[in-house]
Amino acid sequence: MTETQFQCGLLVAIRSPQVVSKSLALLAAATTQQEKIHYILSLRLPGLDWTDQQRRNYFDWFRQAREYKGGESFDSFAKQIRTEAIEYLDEQTKQKLAPIFARDSQYEEAKSSESGSSNKTPARPIVRHWSVEDLVKTVASEEKSIDLKRGEAIFSEVGCFRCHRIAGRGGILGPDLTGVGRRFSKRDLLETIIEPSQVISDQYRATIFTLTDGKSITGHIADLHRGEWSVITDMSRPRDYTKIPRNQIEEFKPSPVSMMPAGLLDTLTREEIIDLIAYLRSGGDVEHPLFTPAED
């Protein structure tokens, strides 16, 4: 949490009269998903002073957010927050905003009939159960014979695109990977891919529910309605919700296991892994100059 986010949380907590205008301005300027989530989350709470225009701006934000390349999980978070925000409204405000909500649901319907395609990945044989140490040296040294196009093909073939966006394209359930090559060293990249559960960002962390009948369900919370929570238990089928009635939930806690499967590199050869890592480092740009043969 940044200092500004902390202050915003604080202002909401003490119900400062300026909190809405300040937070809306910060939301508009926010660049990361985490910041955005923070502001829309803070603003959903009841008891704040809103003008009608501010309310409209807030709910408009959710519709615009559907156009961001934020990924499926950002989408479902935003949806869940919107649902809660609406639940906190008093009847009079709900009436006032009804036209906006009606427009939004039309938009939602149009949106969901557009999507729905999924790419199947063919089965590949296991090459080796790679460890970080197996690879870190080669990946660190090898930079001459890199084929970014092949890296991209691998990214697609082993199913990374299914969950991740890179350079504005593809997957939807995990974080956007366009900037990951700038933030992560080669070793860090290998570690997050080979051992996804070592570090899990909160936004993508799954939740383990223990039900009153003793059963346990692990998944990603997609929607929180008052009486029922919708959970995605299989990341490859993000629209298949498991519904859990709220009164059957005994307890829930964050899962220590990443929703990203381990062992995804095990069907790849060393050369293919080198290309895949290079592709991540290029930010999904197969023309990236860093790796052209002219470099050496």
Ligand code: HEC
């Ligand atoms: C089934 C969905 C899924 C697939 C398939 C998948 N990932 Fe992930 N990935 C995730 C999720 C969810 C996270 C975030 C949770 C976490 O930090 O463990 C993540 C995190 C990452 C991160 C860390 C990003 C960050 O900003 O912290 C990298 C790098 C990554 N994945 C690369 C890959 C690569 C490369 C592939 C293909 C070999 C791949 N992933 C396949 C779901 C997936």
